[in-house]
Amino acid sequence: MITLHHLNKSRSKRIIWLLEELKVNYQIKAYQRDSQSNLAPAELRAIHPLGKSPVIEIDGSVLAESGAIIEYLAQAYASDTLVPSKDSAQYKEYLQWLHFAESSAALPLLLHYFLKIDGAKTNFLDGYAKQEVSLVLGYLNDHMADKHWILGESFSAADIMMSFIIEMAFALELLGDYPNLAKYLQEMHQRPGAQKAMALEHQYDETVTG
Secondary structure, X not given: OEEEEEEOOOOOHHHHHHHHHHOOOEEEEEEOOOOOOOOOOHHHHHOOOOOOOOEEEEOOEEEEOHHHHHHHHHHXXXXXXXXXXOOOHHHHHXXXXXXXXXXXXXXXXXXXXXHHHHOOOOOOHHHHHHHHHHHHHHHHHHHHHHOOEOOEOOOXXXXXXXXXXXXXXXXXXXXXXXXHHHHHHHHHHOOHHHHHHHHHHHHHXXXXXX
């Protein structure tokens, strides 16, 4: 049995989506953000020293980091459907996009978000964040111009990994200039696994459900 330690409004929603796509037995242990600080609760540190989510427990071990979790689970349980063959040229591209989400793409968007909620005037960071967000989203939008999924016609675990980036951009109202990404997000949300993940996140979010 896989246990997902899920924090509301976090990257762990995409792990729920992956688990639904894998059709494996799993359970969710849900945690809520502090209403004042918006940070994860201290209880998560009992699972992993960083006290962040997602974290999974599987086969007696603990695994953190979204990219590692998705790469491991997809390879272990769905290598024939969600992961290109390691002998294919597409496998290299798959790895690139799988890790692009948390390496090149996440920081500019998070920085933009933090500056937006902070509201303070900056000498450098605001301009840098906007420039990098434009670079990342423009790159992705151009890539998706003639593609259904990030690898083309085949849905993969890299699309699940990318979902956090596209959903964050949507939440920050940044997709207006990137129609290919808006279409990509719609395609994501049509998948039953993604719909189940959204429903479960809503179910476990006490700030929504009361």
